[in-house]
Amino acid sequence: MLSDEPAFSPERTPVTLAAALDDAALTELGQRFETADPRDVVRWAVDTFGDGLSVGASFGGPSGMAILHMAASLKPDVHVFVLDTDYLFEETHETRARATAALGLANVRVYKPLLSHEEQAAAHGSALWMRDPDRCCELRKVEPNRRALEGRTAWIAGLRRDQSEGRAAVPIVARNARFGVVKINPLARWTEKETWAYLLEHDVPYNPLLDQGYVSIGCYNCTVPGKQGRQGRWERFEKDECGLHDA
Numbered sequence: 735m736l737s738d739e740p741a742f743s744p745e746r747t748p749v750t751l752a753a754a755l756d757d758a759a760l761t762e763l764g765q766r767f768e769t770a771d772p773r774d775v776v777r778w779a780v781d782t783f784g785d786g787l788s789v790g791a792s793f794g795g796p797s798g799m800a801i802l803h804m805a806a807s808l809k810p811d812v813h814v815f816v817l818d819t820d821y822l823f824e825e826t827h828e829t830r831a832r833a834t835a836a837l838g839l840a841n842v843r844v845y846k847p848l849l850s851h852e853e854q855a856a857a858h859g860s861a862l863w864m865r866d867p868d869r870c871c872e873l874r875k876v877e878p879n880r881r882a883l884e885g886r887t888a889w890i891a892g893l894r895r896d897q898s899e900g901r902a903a904v905p906i907v908a909r910n911a912r913f914g915v916v917k918i919n920p921l922a923r924w925t926e927k928e929t930w931a932y933l934l935e936h937d938v939p940y941n942p943l944l945d946q947g948y949v950s951i952g953c954y955n956c957t958v959p960g961k962q963g964r965q966g967r968w969e970r971f972e973k974d975e976c977g978l979h980d981a
């Protein structure tokens with residue numbers, strides 16, 4: 735449990751609580767959350783942001799599944815958004831259906847790119863991911879992510895510090911200028927082992943590709959098994975983020 739009382743009056747509504755979170759307050763909260771259980775961080779986010787809260791879920795890696803279980807147990811109608819790039823594994827679609835039912839998720843929304851696969855090929859050439867994956871991710875992930883967060887005040891993501899060098903200092907809570915929300919990473923301090931222990935203890939559904947050597951799962955065009963952390967993503971490029979989490 736959190737060791738201190740919340741810094742904000744409990745009788746305030748979620749809207750005014752969220753508005754009171756200036757950068758200094760977020761820094762202070764981030765420091766306090768360094769010793770908090772991730773479930774308490776999720777509870778704080780639900781209590782603070784209410785319907786303004788959105789959970790980004792890939793239904794790929796284990797962290798997102800743990801976050802969904804924590805959030806659904808508090809607020810089954812929490813807004814959950816999925817970015818369907820048109821290049822997701824069938825196992826990922828199946829995991830979404832299975833987890834939505836098992837966790838009782840009542841508000842899962844799918845956001846697709848503005849361009850179909852064929853329209854993107856006509857506008858930018860075929861197999862853009864092999865030539866300019868940053869551009870492909872911008873079209874198929876970043877822009878839909880922006881739409882998914884429109885009108886929201888906070889975003890929960892499943893980033894962990896042990897996933898890559900670039901994520902080694904990821905904050906538990908911080909303002910995210912790129913998407914104009916407060917971004918919360920409740921599992922930042924957890925290891926992969928702790929995350930799996932949580933999934934198994936609570937019998938949380940997970941993507942079956944994780945039992946076949948995949949560690950981080952995104953689009954099938956850009957994901958290979960048998961690599962640690964995020965090294966199985968964009969294997970041919972100096973790239974391990976899609977643009978959602980690197981600013």
Ligand code: SF4
Binds near residue numbers: 862
């Ligand atoms: S992960 Fe690959 S296929 Fe998916 S949007 Fe990014 S570059 Fe395109």
